[in-house]
Amino acid sequence: MRRPEWPFYLKPGETFFVEREEEIAPGERGIVLVIGPQHPGAGHLRLFAVVNGDVVADVRPDPGFVHRGIEKLAEKRPFWVLGPLLEKASIMDSPNIMLPLMHALEEALGLEPPPRAKYLRLIMAELTRIRTHLYDLAIHAIFLGHSTPFMWGFGLGDLIAEVEAKIAGARTTAAYPIPGGVRRDLTTDGRQALESLLRKLEAKLPDFYTMFFKNPVVKMRLEGVGVLDAKRAVELGAVGPSLRGSGVDYDVRAARPYDAYAEVKPEVQVEKAGDAMARQLVRWREVEESIRLIREALRSLPEGEIVDESLLASAPNYRREGIAGIYGAFVKLRPTRGEYLGLVEAARGAAMVQLFASPSPTPFRLRFVTPSWRNLKPMVEAMKGYRIADIPAIYMSFGYFPPEADR
Amino acid sequence: MTSADGDGRANGGVVSRLRRIIAEGGLRGLASLAARWGTKWSLWPPHLVTACCGVEVGHLFGPAYDAERYGALPMPAARHSNLLLIEGTITMKMAKFVKWVYEQMPEPKFVIAMGACAIKGGVFYGSYHMVPASNVVPVDTYVAGCPPTPEALLKAIEDVQRRRVESL
Numbered sequence: 001m002r003r004p005e006w007p008f009y010l011k012p013g014e015t016f017f018v019e020r021e022e023e024i025a026p027g028e029r030g031i032v033l034v035i036g037p038q039h040p041g042a043g044h045l046r047l048f049a050v051v052n053g054d055v056v057a058d059v060r061p062d063p064g065f066v067h068r069g070i071e072k073l074a075e076k077r078p079f080w081v082l083g084p085l086l087e088k089a090s091i092m093d094s095p096n097i098m099l100p101l102m103h104a105l106e107e108a109l110g111l112e113p114p115p116r117a118k119y120l121r122l123i124m125a126e127l128t129r130i131r132t133h134l135y136d137l138a139i140h141a142i143f144l145g146h147s148t149p150f151m152w153g154f155g156l157g158d159l160i161a162e163v164e165a166k167i168a169g170a171r172t173t174a175a176y177p178i179p180g181g182v183r184r185d186l187t188t189d190g191r192q193a194l195e196s197l198l199r200k201l202e203a204k205l206p207d208f209y210t211m212f213f214k215n216p217v218v219k220m221r222l223e224g225v226g227v228l229d230a231k232r233a234v235e236l237g238a239v240g241p242s243l244r245g246s247g248v249d250y251d252v253r254a255a256r257p258y259d260a261y262a263e264v265k266p267e268v269q270v271e272k273a274g275d276a277m278a279r280q281l282v283r284w285r286e287v288e289e290s291i292r293l294i295r296e297a298l299r300s301l302p303e304g305e306i307v308d309e310s311l312l313a314s315a316p317n318y319r320r321e322g323i324a325g326i327y328g329a330f331v332k333l334r335p336t337r338g339e340y341l342g343l344v345e346a347a348r349g350a351a352m353v354q355l356f357a358s359p360s361p362t363p364f365r366l367r368f369v370t371p372s373w374r375n376l377k378p379m380v381e382a383m384k385g386y387r388i389a390d391i392p393a394i395y396m397s398f399g400y401f402p403p404e405a406d407r
Numbered sequence: 408m409t410s411a412d413g414d415g416r417a418n419g420g421v422v423s424r425l426r427r428i429i430a431e432g433g434l435r436g437l438a439s440l441a442a443r444w445g446t447k448w449s450l451w452p453p454h455l456v457t458a459c460c461g462v463e464v465g466h467l468f469g470p471a472y473d474a475e476r477y478g479a480l481p482m483p484a485a486r487h488s489n490l491l492l493i494e495g496t497i498t499m500k501m502a503k504f505v506k507w508v509y510e511q512m513p514e515p516k517f518v519i520a521m522g523a524c525a526i527k528g529g530v531f532y533g534s535y536h537m538v539p540a541s542n543v544v545p546v547d548t549y550v551a552g553c554p555p556t557p558e559a560l561l562k563a564i565e566d567v568q569r570r571r572v573e574s575l
Contacts, residue, residue: 038508067500068498073533
């Protein structure tokens with residue numbers, strides 16, 4: 001089918017028909033649907049779908065509705081306030097999405113987090129991974145019109161948010177890791193809350209599994225839909241559960257262990273089918289794996305400081321002022337000139353920060369590659385050849401989160 | 408409403424208030440009162456997610472906070488809704504869609520601007536691709552926070568409801 005002229009001349013929201021018959025080959029029908037950005041099955045992303053009858057022939061994404069210029073703003077801000085800026089990319093996954101920046105900054109500043117801080121980072125990262133996966137499952141369910149898993153997913157997510165608030169200080173945007181350590185120590189209260197949360201999750205998650213994955217309607221909507229084989233997924237650069245759902249055994253936590261992942265080893269979860277169901281099953285297994293990792297990290301949590309010793313030495317007010325004293329020490333630090341890389345496995349895939357540091361407090365350039373951005377192309381490729389009704393099912397199986405993708 | 412009216416109780420009880428409304432507006436006033444009461448308990452936001460504050464909006468309609476008990480329920484279409492929840496940053500690209508969705512919504516309509524970004528920019532203050540919400544649509548209530556907690560959002564919905572019935 002010859003593609004109709006790309007409809008950029010259209011006013012927002014107009015859905016139009018191909019009026020001139022000569023635009024499409026004889027015997028074929030064509031219509032271009034504009035899906036989003038105000039659409040219950042596609043949040044803040046616009047999709048131009050060329051459909052032939054009910055079958056999607058071509059999809060072109062129009063991202064950038066949440067592009068807030070994080071990379072440019074980072075060039076104007078000193079490094080100690082970059083964390084809260086970058087975490088806004090994916091606020092329910094904030095410890096994970098900030099970690100690559102922290103790794104790059106630690107390399108540039110010559111800092112090394114103490115073992116306890118590394119374990120605490122792992123605990124918070126895995127906790128928010130559970131929350132993000134539950135979020136994706138819940139939103140996927142509501143996209144399919146199945147509201148019970150939405151309610152259950154967000155109910156469990158709320159418990160996680162409250163525990164996050166207890167440990168890190170805020171429900172969503174806690175900016176928990178800082179260069180050279182973490183913001184707060186795990187108190188006895190926080191530890192008890194975390195342990196009772198894990199017990200609660202383990203008690204409730206089997207019900208969620210039965211409700212969502214054993215549901216015949218969900219099975220019919222997801223199985224065999226949006227198939228992406230391993231070769232194609234690698235070619236298109238899919239990351240995270242989208243890649244592992246296609247049968248590729250790649251997880252940054254295992255391939256390039258950072259922080260405490262060298263000691264607390266995660267098991268990479270892989271599904272072979274490559275359809276929407278496989279991607280969600282990978283998420284599900286990772287939730288269970290994360291619970292195991294948190295338990296293991298809690299068991300072997302080392303004692304000691306939570307911030308780098310050299311920072312503590314230059315921040316004599318730390319004992320009195322808490323974290324504010326550390327920030328006083330940051331002001332005196334200057335990064336070494338050079339190019340630094342941070343690469344971690346966030347909940348939706350590999351997140352990368354490339355930091356071009358100069359000896360000034362503000363970075364010369366910061367490049368931030370987020371997992372959802374990498375998953376955009378695989379997502380639209382997976383939609384081709386399926387029905388219009390499958391678009392939301394495929395969309396959310398990739399866990400596409402526009403603020404994360406557009407940065 | 409004027410500030411002299413206070414919180415509505417200053418005008419006396421329900422009976423005297425009704426009496427005043429009938430004396431001033433007759434049946435029309437009464438019908439208006441009923442319509443306002445109806446709107447108060449059916450504030451339906453359209454599904455327009457503008458930025459990451461949508462995460463907390465999800466929790467708002469989840470089981471723990473359950474905004475549906477205030478009559479607020481997300482609607483798929485703009486034409487079925489009357490409460491525009493601006494969820495965080497509005498970028499230049501999104502601004503025209505926010506305006507367009509707002510214009511499609513039937514009267515009476517209300518706007519809650521959520522989060523520091525919608526107020527003035529928050530952590531993205533000075534970005535080349537964002538506008539404050541008040542430059543795009545008339546805002547009724549602001550909610551502070553980055554992101555605001557669901558409790559704060561419930562408070563904002565209550566605020567819209569309160570002003571709806573008390574502006575008589």
